[in-house]
Amino acid sequence: MSTESLPSRAKTVIIGAGAVGCSIAYHLTELGADDVVVVDQGPLPVTGGSSTHAPGIMFQTSPSKIQTKTAHYTSRLLKDAGVYTEVGGIEVARSEERMDFLRRRVEWATSYGLPEPQLLEPKEVSERLPLVDEEEILGGYYSPTDGQVAGTDALQWYIETSSARFFGDTEVTDIETGGGEIQAVVTDNGRIECDRCVLATNNWAYQTGQMAGLDLPITPVEHQYVVTDPLEELRGNEDAIGDATAGLEVPGDSQITEFMAQPPDRPVGRDQDNSLYFRTHGDGYGLGSYNHEPLVVDPDEMGKNDEDSQASVHSFTEKHWTKATHPDREKSPQQAFDELLPATEGKDFRVTENGIFVYTPDGMPVLGETAAVDGLWTGLAIWWTHSGGYGKILAEWMENGVPRLPSGPVDTSGIHVNRFEPHAGCKDYFTDRGGKRYEQVYSIVEPRWQPDDHRGLRVSPFYGQQQELGAEFYQSGGWETPQWYESNADLVSKYEEQIPERDGWQGVNRSPIEGAEHLHTRENVSMFDMTTFSSIMVEGEDAGDFLQRICSNDMDVDTGRVRYSTMLNEGGTILADITVARLDEDEYMVTTGGGNSPGIHGSWLQEHAPDTVSVTVEESAKCTVGLWGPKSRLLLQRVTDADVSNDEFPYFSCKRLYVGDVPVIALRVSYVGELGWELWAPSEYGQKLWNTLWEAGQDLDVRAMGGGALESMRLEKGFRLWGTDIDTDVNPLEAGLPFAVDLDTEFIGKEALVEAKEEGIDTEVACLTLDDSTDVMLGGRPVLADGEAVGYVQAGDYGYSVGESIAYTYLPSEYADAGTSVQIECEGETYDATVRDEPLYDPGRNKIIR
Template sequence: MSSTKPPTKAKTVVIGAGAVGCSVAYHLSELGAEDVVVVDQGPLPVTGGSSVHAPGIMFQTSPSKIQTKTAHYTSRLLSDAGVYDEVGGIELARSEERMDFLRRRVEWATAYGLPEPELLSPEEVTEHLPLVNEEEILGGYYSPTDGRVDGISALQWYVEHSSADFYGNVEVTDMEVTGGEIGAVVTDDGRIECDRCVIATNNWGYQTGQLAGLDLPIAPVEHQYVVTEPMEELADADSNVGENTSGLDVPGNRDIQEQMSEGPHRPVGRDQDHSLYFRTHGDAIGLGSYNHETLSVDPEAMGTNTEESQASVRGFTEEHWTKPTHRYRDKSAKQAFDELLPATADAEYAATENGIFVFTPDGMPAVGPTEVDGLWSGLAIWWTHSGGYGRIIAEWMENGVPRLPSGPVDTGGIHVRRFEPHAGEKDYFVDRGDTRYEQVYMNVEPRWQPDDHRGLRTSPFYAQQQALGAEFYQSGGWETPQWYESNADLVDRYADRIPEQDGWQGINRSAIEGAEHLHTREKVSMFDMTTFSSIMVEGDGAGEFLQRMCSNDVDIEDGQVRYSLLLNEGGNILADVTVVRLDSEEYMVTTGGGNSPGIHGGWLEDHAPETVSVTIEESARSTIGLWGPKSRLLLQRCTNADVSDEDFGYFTAKQIYVGEVPVVALRVSYVGELGWELWAPSEYGQRLWETLSEAGRDLDVRPMGGGALESMRLEKGFRLWGTDIDTDSNPYEAGLPFAVDMDTDFVGREALQAAREDGIDDRIVPLTLDDSTDVMLSGRPVMIDGEAQGYVQAGDYGYSIGESVAYTYLPDEYAEAGTSVQIRCEGETYDATVRGEPLFDAERDKILR
């Protein structure tokens, strides 16, 4: 730590010296990075941000693999550093629904490798937590390595063990961005020229991003915490456990921060039925609550990080503690705690506060390289995950590969560039942040959908889809039909092939999805692909550029189509793409919807030479997937072009007219049936839909939703980026060797060659259930001889093959067809068998007809 003025130049500047900024600096140091400077507007190491006022409770288990993995890494790092109290964590159930949820907790923990998770009876809970009223609970979930971090001591440890230079009481006032690149960080104590910069300001993330011209969707929200006076029931507490050994003077809210310095001597706990958590502070107890209406903070009104400017934000609002103000609950935090922990009912409070933390629109962190070259984000991260994400960011910056010591990690759900174009609008991300705050302790259903800010992005087919009774889901902000009520008549037609799905697995599903699947296999359907994106790559050297970026050989002729991958420097999958050569200097690269355009298109933009233009056409085209045995007959009725197999073969493209509509037609199919993707300018979309619908009436053409697409693509083994493949897998592990041509020179080739020579340890395989038609949910453990060897990546019912299908990665020795496994899902154990792929139409007779 330095007390002098910051330098005028540095290789790397980290803005923010809280949990994330310190972790990034520490891990950069561990990787050998030099000339790293960390600045913070507060004093060091007690900056005054959420890292020092947070209770430090760390519950590691999450339905998200990366959240669980980063939490576990953080707990091990801080435990080894001596600043973590590993007292265990117990999550309580006061309802049957919550007990079901705790069983899911065990399954997620088992799937993702947390040690010794278990369910406890009420009696076992009170053995660990004697203050809990046993009559109020049905049981608990115990994770023995959960605990609490001493935030101030942890920050001090990071500073002392990092080679970076730290400067406190330095406010960043501007960021210089020239030609799309970061050039300098301007502070109230001078300008720091730099090559790269990390934003790790969390509560102030939106404001910091604005300095660089970025609309980062970071919404601050308050929640409440109190610490009681010493209690007689805790008089036997070991006062040496977790006490603050830093010897630091603690500015700011002294009452709460001095209380924070005393560690727990019993497991940390939470009552998710009432959005509460608690931990002991020596002979006192801390009580935290989300059980109040959402208390959003204007992200532009955070002010500076001083006691005076934060007083209006963090002032304790007693009405939210004592009155049942939360719209989903009929008890106040105080009443719920009085019932659960009766000894606290009459306790006086030694300290109270409304603390602040932040949420993104989807509740996940915002991590990685931003649109500004050299500018990185490390935002919306809790203490729980801060060590892990600091390691990931540092590895990403230094080596080009986001990873933990256990291996590469999946970044699709955390990448800062995943957000849709409207996500930076303040009202939108504040409202969505409110929703994610509400969901921290909610039992969120599979396929849950928000009810606010709907209808923002709609395809040209939206009116027709509404008239057909589409059930809309959101994907990347788009309204995408999951199924159509107009197809309800098909359910009777296929009733004997559509099993019922009960319980949690059946929520937000419809039998119509299965009917649409089967109809497409027998007739013809239209699927709205407008959420999929086209990326135009044009100019002198466009072909050579794509050859360098793509893992496959894309030196193809005009009108040819080739499936390929984009890899990072570590040989792991950034995207799967379809490359279409329109002419010698013009290519169309298509990729999936959701968060793909900003991440995948951005990767190409960032690497393109000056002679090549990369244009992400996220909304410029409307696209219909026309699939099914009668798709050729229907398309031929609408065009003068020859669409016979002889003239329009599989994986070729033509620019044709469908009726009056100019279309780039690709002979490709994501469902394993004969078919085409029809890419048209958006303004022609409505006419394209009408033309195909009218021409296909006697062929019984139907619309098809996303539910049918998912089950059909799983039957064929077609991969979905962000689900089956991501930056934590390479092409050989993902079963995509045909998308790699090692005779070409592409990004990631050397790492991929080394991985192949070392041997592939894990690979993806399909499973089918032996004697059940239940749908398997993602994140559930796949067991062999009682040990978790993988987890469900994706699952659905295969209506064409009559079996429930799940995909998982397994160690190579277990990945052979015929291997028996078990899947644990919703408290049940299902027998399943590894199968060869594809499960449907292995000879490709249907797709090549």
């Protein structure tokens, strides 16, 4: 902790000295960064944020790989620091549905490398947690390395260990930017010019973002926690209260900070069926509850410390403890705890709080450099559980250009600050969605679950026609995207022998119509709405040279040609896979996926473009129809004067043409492995485009096709999906994309990729099929060989054309050869599977290039 005056300049300023800001500072300086300054509006280390009022419980297992990996890294880091108590964690089940969920916990933990996850019988739970009534539970999930971090001690350790300079009682009043770059951080104690600034303000993220002109969609929400009076059953467990904050300035009630710093003496517990968790505090029990209606705090109203309270601790609202206010829970927190931990019944509380922490619309953290302001980075919406890991990831990203943990590069698609849609910054939207994520935090969320609020935000020009066809809309990136169409229900009987019945968890929110649409497209012609995909126009005299530097493939193509490529980061891992169409000498159209792709990929191109190149992200400016199937040429030729024969319009070429009256950029590419085109048109022409194709194709039995069919078709063909099969955690050689790399050209990431190739690629993508089952494999489930986890399912679906259940994974090279036998664990069952050569469908490409 610095005693000097606030400097007028620093290379890096971190705003926020809680768990996240301290972790970022520690990891930056560990990597050799110098001149790092950390400021916070509160005293150090008890700043008034959530880091010292949180009970510090760390359950590491998550369906998300990056959440699990960052949690495990955090627990190891803080254990080595001596501020983490590793007592294990037990999650109990009070329903059969929850027991199924706990089996999934074991599978996720196995996939992502947590040590020794196991299921427990009720008696085994009560042996470790004697106060739990075993008659109330069906069993439990035990993770032996779960535990608790002492927040105050951990913050002090970070501050004392890091070579960064820390300044408390320093309120940030403005963030100065100019020319799209960070310039300075203004505080009530002075102005600090800087090259980089990191927002690590969690509860105040929206407010600090506003200072830089950003609408960060981060919602503060209240959360209840109490500590009981002493329990007779815990007599003898008394620990001294008052040591953790000795000599420290503590805003508000110091008892809260003191009790949260106390380590538990037995496993920490969760009762997710009732949205509860618990841990010991000496001779009392700490009881935490998500079991109440979301108590959303207006992000503009997050206040400051005063003489009586910490800024992020609100008064305890007793009604949310004694009454059942959660929309999905029948019991109140009090009733549920009385049943599970009878010793706590009727006890008064020594400590009570409604502590505040934050949620994003998708429940994931916010990391990375903002697209709007160069040099302005974010490390937000992160809890103690993951703070060490995300601090490491962000520090590596800032210093070396590659987000990574010691185990290797990480997937950033789900955590990137630029992933949010244009509407996500609306306060009503993100506070509603943040509240919903709070409500769901311990819920069993079904595969393909869909929200029911804020729907119809983004619709393609084809929305009216899709409604008439009975589209089952799923929301993706705010877009309403058809998953299947009820109008195609008549096809199910035609193909019923090729469509397996689905039941159980793997069949939830699926329809046999998806399989029927898949098979129909293989035989006839279908129209797929690709409007969620984005076009990025790259223009200017140096556009070709720029794309060559950005893309891993050789981009020296003739006008009218299309090339598939990857974009890599400095570490040689995949930032995006893109299709590039050369429309004219100095005009290119780059196409990428929907969802978070426009923000992440578009900002990367804009950031790296020289002044002589214009990059325009056309999110929503164009609508697109995928016209696919063996009859697609016949249909397209009916509605255009252009020659679309194979000789005049070959595979991976492009043309400007008219579909009826509609001006279209047509790309001869297909994401389903059939003859076909992508037809890109200005959005205002969309209805006319759809109707022209639809009316001309009626005698060809043209059908609309949804996203369910697309997924199974692309897996049969082995086409990759960014954010699922490929991302910044793999390089294109590992991903089986050597054809997208030309090492005779110069591009970002080449040096690292060449180094990886020379060292040897020891992990490879692998296509698996089940030996004797048609069940669908779910993402994140472990792949086993010789009794050990060697990978996990990246994507899985049933291949209706090949008649096999398909799963894609990455395996150590010694297991990646075709013919190798492996197993997949999914939903408590073990499936035999075999590595196969890919693609499974039409390996000679006879269908797609005819």
